[in-house]
Amino acid sequence: MIDWPMLSAIGLGHFCLAVLAVNILHGIGVPEGTPTRVVKVLSLTFLATVSVGMALLVASRPWESWPVMARGYAIACILVGCVGLPATTLARLLRKQPPGVRGGVTGVDLTRSIPRDELIGPAKDSFWLRIPGNQAFRVELSDWEVEHPGLPEPLEGLRILHLTDLHLTRAYSDRFFEAMIEQAEGFEADLIAFTGDLIDDAALLDRVGPLLSRFRGRLGRFAILGNHDYRTDAEGAFDALRSAGFEVVEGRWSSIEADGTRLAIGGTSAPWGPLPERSAEPGAGFRFLLSHSPDTLPWASRIGVDLMLSGHTHGGQYRLPLFGPVLLPSRYSRRYDRGFFRRGPTLMYVSQGIAAQHPIRVNCPAEISRFTLRCAPRRSAGARPHSARESIVVRG
Structure with a gap:
C-alpha cells in the first residue's frame, strides 16, 4: 500500500x-x-x-x-x-518596510490606452501575451523617498530613475517598448541608471537609440550589461548604449561632480562580467553601484557601497499567493526577489524589470522606479556601527 x-x-x-x-x-x-x-x-x-x-x-x-x-x-x-x-x-x-523609506506604487495597464494587438510582436512565443491573466502589459511606477545616513548634504534631493531588463525581443512590438519608455519619461530625474539585459535579439540593436536617447539627466546617464547581453551580443549592446548617450560603467568605476560633492558610480554584471577593481574606486562622498544581479550585495557591503540598484530576477515573473516567486535565477535562490534589502552600510533595491525573454508575468507586473534621496540623521560617535547582518524588507 x-x-x-x-x-x-x-x-x-x-x-x-x-x-x-x-x-x-x-x-x-x-x-x-x-x-x-x-x-x-x-x-x-x-x-x-x-x-x-x-x-x-x-x-x-x-x-x-x-x-x-x-x-x-x-x-x-x-x-x-x-x-x-x-x-x-x-x-x-512578516517583512517590514525599512525606516526612512516612503513612497508608493502606481499601476498602469497599457491596454487601457493601446489595443492589445498593437503591443504584441510577430515572434512565435508572442502567443503567451494573448493568454488571459498574463500581466506583461501592466507596469508599476514605483516612486520612493529614501533617507540614507551616508548621503552628503549637497546631494539632498538627488533623483535617480532606474530602468532594467528591457529585453528587446520580437515577442513584443515596437509600440510596447515605446509605451514603456513613455511611462518612464513621466519621472523627472537627475541621473538615469540602466542595469542590464538590453537585448535578446541582436537584430533589434538599432531600436536602442530611438528609445533610450530620449532620457535627459542633468548629472548623466549610466548603464551596464546583463547576462542576456553577453549571450546575445555584448559588444553590440555596449556600442548601442554609448550611442544612446549612456556612459557604460561595466566592470569599472566612474565619478561625477554633483552639487559640490563627488559621487562614485560603479557597475558590474558579475558573475557574467567583471567586478570593478576596488583599488580603482575614486574617492567620493557617496558610492553608487549598478549591479545586474542582486547576488553581489555581500561584496558591495564589504567595500562600503552606499546604494545599489539591481534587476535580473524580474521579481520571479510568476508569483504564487502567499508563497511568492518560484523560479528566480540567483545563487541565493528566492532570497533577493524584489524590493529593498540592507546589508551593513549598503541599501539595495531590486526591480522587477520591464520585459522578459519569456513574455509572461503573473502577479508580478513590469516596473519602473524613481528614488529621491534624503539625508538621514547620522549616528553619534558612540553609536553602534552598521551590523553586517542583513535586513530584508518588502517593496511596498
Missing part, C-alpha cells in the same frame, strides 16, 4: 530542493560556450530520475528496507517541505 502522506511530504520537499538547484544553477553563471539547452536537459533528467526512484521506493518497499542514502534524502525532503518551506514563507510574509 502506498503511504500517501509520506509520498506527498517527500514530493513537496523534493520539489523545493529541485527549485533551489535550478535557481542556483541559473545564478552562478554557466561557463561560456555551454549550451543552455544542454544544461536544462541534464538538470531535468536528473531531477526526473530521482523523482521516479523515490516514488517507486515508497510504493514498493517498507521504510526499514530502504537504502541508507535514500532514507537520508527522504528525511531531508520531509524537513524541507514540512519545516523549511513554512518557515521561509512566514518570514517573507
Whole structure:
C-alpha cells in the first residue's frame, strides 16, 4: 500500500530542493560556450530520475528496507517541505518596510490606452501575451523617498530613475517598448541608471537609440550589461548604449561632480562580467553601484557601497499567493526577489524589470522606479556601527 502522506511530504520537499538547484544553477553563471539547452536537459533528467526512484521506493518497499542514502534524502525532503518551506514563507510574509523609506506604487495597464494587438510582436512565443491573466502589459511606477545616513548634504534631493531588463525581443512590438519608455519619461530625474539585459535579439540593436536617447539627466546617464547581453551580443549592446548617450560603467568605476560633492558610480554584471577593481574606486562622498544581479550585495557591503540598484530576477515573473516567486535565477535562490534589502552600510533595491525573454508575468507586473534621496540623521560617535547582518524588507 502506498503511504500517501509520506509520498506527498517527500514530493513537496523534493520539489523545493529541485527549485533551489535550478535557481542556483541559473545564478552562478554557466561557463561560456555551454549550451543552455544542454544544461536544462541534464538538470531535468536528473531531477526526473530521482523523482521516479523515490516514488517507486515508497510504493514498493517498507521504510526499514530502504537504502541508507535514500532514507537520508527522504528525511531531508520531509524537513524541507514540512519545516523549511513554512518557515521561509512566514518570514517573507512578516517583512517590514525599512525606516526612512516612503513612497508608493502606481499601476498602469497599457491596454487601457493601446489595443492589445498593437503591443504584441510577430515572434512565435508572442502567443503567451494573448493568454488571459498574463500581466506583461501592466507596469508599476514605483516612486520612493529614501533617507540614507551616508548621503552628503549637497546631494539632498538627488533623483535617480532606474530602468532594467528591457529585453528587446520580437515577442513584443515596437509600440510596447515605446509605451514603456513613455511611462518612464513621466519621472523627472537627475541621473538615469540602466542595469542590464538590453537585448535578446541582436537584430533589434538599432531600436536602442530611438528609445533610450530620449532620457535627459542633468548629472548623466549610466548603464551596464546583463547576462542576456553577453549571450546575445555584448559588444553590440555596449556600442548601442554609448550611442544612446549612456556612459557604460561595466566592470569599472566612474565619478561625477554633483552639487559640490563627488559621487562614485560603479557597475558590474558579475558573475557574467567583471567586478570593478576596488583599488580603482575614486574617492567620493557617496558610492553608487549598478549591479545586474542582486547576488553581489555581500561584496558591495564589504567595500562600503552606499546604494545599489539591481534587476535580473524580474521579481520571479510568476508569483504564487502567499508563497511568492518560484523560479528566480540567483545563487541565493528566492532570497533577493524584489524590493529593498540592507546589508551593513549598503541599501539595495531590486526591480522587477520591464520585459522578459519569456513574455509572461503573473502577479508580478513590469516596473519602473524613481528614488529621491534624503539625508538621514547620522549616528553619534558612540553609536553602534552598521551590523553586517542583513535586513530584508518588502517593496511596498
